[in-house]
Amino acid sequence: MAKVLTSKEENYAQWYNDLVIKAGLAENSAVRGCMVIKPYGYAIWEKIQAQLDRMFKETGHENAYFPLFIPKSFFSREANHIEGFAKECAIVTHYRLKKDEEKGGIIVDPEAKLEEELIIRPTSETIIWNSYRNWIQSYRDLPILINQWANVVRWEMRTRLFLRTAEFLWQEGHTAHATQKEAEEETIRMINVYAEFAEKHLAIPVIAGKKTESEKFAGAVDTLTIEALMQDGKAIQAGTSHFLGQNFARAFDVQFTSEEGKLEYVWATSWGMTTRMIGALIMAHSDNNGLILPPRMAPVQVVIVPIYKGNEQLPLIAETAGRIKSELMEKGISVKFDDRDTQKPGWKFAEYELKGVPVRLALGPRDVENGTIEVSRRDTLEKTTIAREGVADVVQNLLEEIQDNIHQRALAFRNDNTHRVDSWDEMVNILDRKGGFILAHWDGTEESEKKIQQTRASIRCIPMNEPPEKGKCIVSGKPSERRVVIARAY
Amino acid sequence: MAKVLTSKEENYAQWYNDLVIKAGLAENSAVRGCMVIKPYGYAIWEKIQAQLDRMFKETGHENAYFPLFIPKSFFSREANHIEGFAKECAIVTHYRLKKDEEKGGIIVDPEAKLEEELIIRPTSETIIWNSYRNWIQSYRDLPILINQWANVVRWEMRTRLFLRTAEFLWQEGHTAHATQKEAEEETIRMINVYAEFAEKHLAIPVIAGKKTESEKFAGAVDTLTIEALMQDGKAIQAGTSHFLGQNFARAFDVQFTSEEGKLEYVWATSWGMTTRMIGALIMAHSDNNGLILPPRMAPVQVVIVPIYKGNEQLPLIAETAGRIKSELMEKGISVKFDDRDTQKPGWKFAEYELKGVPVRLALGPRDVENGTIEVSRRDTLEKTTIAREGVADVVQNLLEEIQDNIHQRALAFRNDNTHRVDSWDEMVNILDRKGGFILAHWDGTEESEKKIQQTRASIRCIPMNEPPEKGKCIVSGKPSERRVVIARAY
Numbered sequence: 001m002a003k004v005l006t007s008k009e010e011n012y013a014q015w016y017n018d019l020v021i022k023a024g025l026a027e028n029s030a031v032r033g034c035m036v037i038k039p040y041g042y043a044i045w046e047k048i049q050a051q052l053d054r055m056f057k058e059t060g061h062e063n064a065y066f067p068l069f070i071p072k073s074f075f076s077r078e079a080n081h082i083e084g085f086a087k088e089c090a091i092v093t094h095y096r097l098k099k100d101e102e103k104g105g106i107i108v109d110p111e112a113k114l115e116e117e118l119i120i121r122p123t124s125e126t127i128i129w130n131s132y133r134n135w136i137q138s139y140r141d142l143p144i145l146i147n148q149w150a151n152v153v154r155w156e157m158r159t160r161l162f163l164r165t166a167e168f169l170w171q172e173g174h175t176a177h178a179t180q181k182e183a184e185e186e187t188i189r190m191i192n193v194y195a196e197f198a199e200k201h202l203a204i205p206v207i208a209g210k211k212t213e214s215e216k217f218a219g220a221v222d223t224l225t226i227e228a229l230m231q232d233g234k235a236i237q238a239g240t241s242h243f244l245g246q247n248f249a250r251a252f253d254v255q256f257t258s259e260e261g262k263l264e265y266v267w268a269t270s271w272g273m274t275t276r277m278i279g280a281l282i283m284a285h286s287d288n289n290g291l292i293l294p295p296r297m298a299p300v301q302v303v304i305v306p307i308y309k310g311n312e313q314l315p316l317i318a319e320t321a322g323r324i325k326s327e328l329m330e331k332g333i334s335v336k337f338d339d340r341d342t343q344k345p346g347w348k349f350a351e352y353e354l355k356g357v358p359v360r361l362a363l364g365p366r367d368v369e370n371g372t373i374e375v376s377r378r379d380t381l382e383k384t385t386i387a388r389e390g391v392a393d394v395v396q397n398l399l400e401e402i403q404d405n406i407h408q409r410a411l412a413f414r415n416d417n418t419h420r421v422d423s424w425d426e427m428v429n430i431l432d433r434k435g436g437f438i439l440a441h442w443d444g445t446e447e448s449e450k451k452i453q454q455t456r457a458s459i460r461c462i463p464m465n466e467p468p469e470k471g472k473c474i475v476s477g478k479p480s481e482r483r484v485v486i487a488r489a490y
Numbered sequence: 491m492a493k494v495l496t497s498k499e500e501n502y503a504q505w506y507n508d509l510v511i512k513a514g515l516a517e518n519s520a521v522r523g524c525m526v527i528k529p530y531g532y533a534i535w536e537k538i539q540a541q542l543d544r545m546f547k548e549t550g551h552e553n554a555y556f557p558l559f560i561p562k563s564f565f566s567r568e569a570n571h572i573e574g575f576a577k578e579c580a581i582v583t584h585y586r587l588k589k590d591e592e593k594g595g596i597i598v599d600p601e602a603k604l605e606e607e608l609i610i611r612p613t614s615e616t617i618i619w620n621s622y623r624n625w626i627q628s629y630r631d632l633p634i635l636i637n638q639w640a641n642v643v644r645w646e647m648r649t650r651l652f653l654r655t656a657e658f659l660w661q662e663g664h665t666a667h668a669t670q671k672e673a674e675e676e677t678i679r680m681i682n683v684y685a686e687f688a689e690k691h692l693a694i695p696v697i698a699g700k701k702t703e704s705e706k707f708a709g710a711v712d713t714l715t716i717e718a719l720m721q722d723g724k725a726i727q728a729g730t731s732h733f734l735g736q737n738f739a740r741a742f743d744v745q746f747t748s749e750e751g752k753l754e755y756v757w758a759t760s761w762g763m764t765t766r767m768i769g770a771l772i773m774a775h776s777d778n779n780g781l782i783l784p785p786r787m788a789p790v791q792v793v794i795v796p797i798y799k800g801n802e803q804l805p806l807i808a809e810t811a812g813r814i815k816s817e818l819m820e821k822g823i824s825v826k827f828d829d830r831d832t833q834k835p836g837w838k839f840a841e842y843e844l845k846g847v848p849v850r851l852a853l854g855p856r857d858v859e860n861g862t863i864e865v866s867r868r869d870t871l872e873k874t875t876i877a878r879e880g881v882a883d884v885v886q887n888l889l890e891e892i893q894d895n896i897h898q899r900a901l902a903f904r905n906d907n908t909h910r911v912d913s914w915d916e917m918v919n920i921l922d923r924k925g926g927f928i929l930a931h932w933d934g935t936e937e938s939e940k941k942i943q944q945t946r947a948s949i950r951c952i953p954m955n956e957p958p959e960k961g962k963c964i965v966s967g968k969p970s971e972r973r974v975v976i977a978r979a980y
Contacts, residue, residue, distance in 0.1 A: 031559045037556075039554045090608070140832070
């Protein structure tokens with residue numbers, strides 16, 4: 001079969017776009033910068049949602065829903081926040097259309113102008129903290145541990161499916177605490193939830209760390225991030241957790257009476273993960289044949305393809321396939337039996353490779369006779385023929401093995417592409433030649449950071465879990481206490 | 491304890507609003523007409539979502555996601571659709587804010603005006619059918635069976651929490667078919683899914699039927715509806731399923747090559763259910779003590795309240811409660827053990843009555859000694875003391891009994907308040923005196939329907955499952971083939 005994708009080596013960006021389209025994950029819509037998430041792509045998002053939601057609830061969070069619209073004046077209240085978010089946003093100014101009496105068609109009714117414009121939420125701190133003011137009087141009302149699944153809009157000028165779109169889906173956690181310590185612990189707890197989710201479920205190794213002042217969330221005191229490395233050597237920010245201090249409590253006047261009877265401002269965190277993760281999932285694992293999905297994120301984990309000539313062979317194969325399907329489903333494995341007679345087995349093989357189904361079972365008349373079955377794994381493309389008896393156990397183990405293998409492979413790739421660098425020239429050379437994570441010393445100044453940014457790279461994070469190490473800044477030569485992660489990024 | 495709610499008899503609307511607020515379900519936000527769905531209200535929505543989503547998938551549907559924004563011109567394409575939806579909508583005209591150099595603060599940047607205004611989706615037929623055009627070439631691409639969970643905006647002038655809000659959450663199914671018959675079958679299938687969901691899960695009896703021409707969805711050939719009766723004698727439209735004919739296919743030029751090789755327009759359906767159902771759930775079952783939730787929709791099905799004096803009694807009670815909690819959880823029952831020492835048992839009893847927790851277990855030191863436990867059911871407020879041994883089985887059965895009893899009670903109420911009426915005066919009398927469903931003959935004309943509407947009632951539906959019956963229209967005296975359902979409605 002002809003390859004349907006541009007190869008990664010030829011053009012990585014084109015390969016990515018081809019894959020998103022051809023695997024039926026998403027496509028551009030008639031509205032600039034807004035994507036349509038197609039059923040197969042959305043099914044991956046449902047997997048992400050289900051697992052994250054479980055982890056949020058296990059850590060004591062509840063879901064709620066706040067309005068899509070934010071009054072314009074809310075943005076002005078937190079000075080840094082507006083700098084970061086008010087620039088590119090969708091603004092509702094009117095609430096009625098009417099017939100155009102002169103030219104026909106419909107026009108915006110000029111008489112239906114809003115007194116105050118409404119901004120489509122780019123993030124919900126402001127509208128949520130405006131509500132929290134009424135919810136919080138005493139320390140007994142704290143903590144508030146709320147998450148929201150929602151759509152948000154940021155009017156990006158250059159968009160790419162999943163990676164950067166004007167509208168995207170996400171979850172945003174917004175918590176309120178009585179003490180700084182508790183809020184800081186929550187910030188760390190949630191970046192750890194994200195890291196665990198990325199490693200165990202997406203099979204993507206990540207480095208957790210702190211953003212620099214210039215890269216942190218607009219309105220945060222500190223932003224924690226997890227950073228992953230894609231196959232083309234570029235980094236992607238995979239999830240962030242912000243310690244907001246008392247900034248939003250001050251901006252929205254949210255005070256509480258402490259146990260000691262004092263009036264204090266509430267401490268806040270917020271944290272989010274988005275549909276962008278589907279892009280990261282693609283770029284962490286996939287190959288020139290198509291998607292490679294970790295089994296825990298695969299909408300279909302196993303596909304059974306019958307191999308037969310003439311319709312008289314199908315019933316017997318179908319019966320065996322049906323029994324295998326039931327056995328697998330009893331183990332909680334999602335299975336599809338593709339008995340369409342409109343497509344040949346070879347076409348189906350290519351199709352499920354493109355779609356990243358982790359395990360393919362092929363079953364022909366001779367297999368039925370001999371009590372065997374062919375098992376293929378998507379990650380390595382290996383095929384083996386095994387006994388049909390006990391196939392469900394084999395597949396269950398294989399799925400775990402694939403999950404682990406994909407993770408190990410991504411980890412090995414990251415290790416191979418992480419470079420401890422001690423000079424400016426070496427950094428530039430590596431960035432230009434092959435990309436990857438650069439571990440280098442930085443003096444902590446904005447000035448040196450700006451120089452780094454001139455290479456189109458950025459300081460992705462100051463790692464949380466690395467031991468301190470004394471050294472010299474690769475820009476200024478000044479002393480540094482630890483290495484930071486530098487990379488070009490999505 | 492003082493009653494926290496206005497009584498239903500005194501002021502039903504106020505009772506409803508009190509209940510929504512006091513039970514922590516939702517509240518108004520700073521944005522006109524937009525509500526905040528609080529965690530307890532959202533937890534009910536999650537129950538609704540999970541069950542409906544399961545039923546949609548069992549009937550072959552997949553989820554996807556389409557843009558929030560719809561280009562203004564899309565609305566003009568289907569003539570009836572624009573009449574129904576373009577009037578009250580939120581319109582995005584600009585995409586950037588900037589600092590006001592003269593007066594300070596921020597203003598809409600006049601230079602960032604969109605070429606074509608974007609409408610926040612009030613419903614997504616237009617943007618979806620614009621995508622379907624590219625997805626459908628041949629009969630092999632059909633059917634498309636897609637659902638979307640989303641927020642939508644309709645700029646309502648008079649809003650009420652859950653019942654009518656500017657922004658609300660819903661699901662919208664949008665299917666595409668090769669034949670009229672298949673699309674009509676889908677329309678019926680989905681109204682039946684809604685009816686089953688309402689009856690079995692919400693415990694709300696509904697009448698399924700067809701809307702009149704004047705009440706149908708803007709752009710539909712036929713609209714099917716399920717109508718429920720609330721405790722104050724008013725009807726609520728609980729879900730609708732539309733047969734759209736080829737209207738949207740024509741408007742968006744979606745044609746396919748049939749098996750016979752002919753180019754034909756695609757047939758369509760759409761169907762939706764919204765957060766409004768939470769309002770219906772409240773008004774179908776609850777009482778002056780608070781919410782009454784059918785167990786299948788209750789975020790917490792069982793609460794265990796310890797009764798003790800002095801902290802030395804708590805550990806033994808807590809140990810027994812813990813064991814009961816585990817036994818219940820093993821059966822898939824959601825349980826909360828409320829061991830807060832900041833509130834007295836009586837306060838907790840009232841609180842869980844307000845929140846509609848179906849079963850309350852109370853456990854004191856004497857119960858622990860005697861091996862007994864007190865079981866109270868929310869629907870009847872009955873209490874009994876039973877043996878602790880086997881309590882999980884008793885509770886499991888009780889939850890089913892409560893689910894059934896709530897449904898039976900609502901059904902008995904509806905039967906008592908459904909009136910076969912054969913004269914205009916009798917209808918007006920009943921509508922004014924007590925409300926309820928009126929079953930009356932109607933001649934099928936718009937003229938007679940308009941007269942009925944002058945009583946502030948409307949024809950809710952032409953029932954699907956009632957036998958035909960000859961009679962005379964209560965308005966005109968002209969012959970009629972069947973009775974229709976008339977009521978005042980939310």
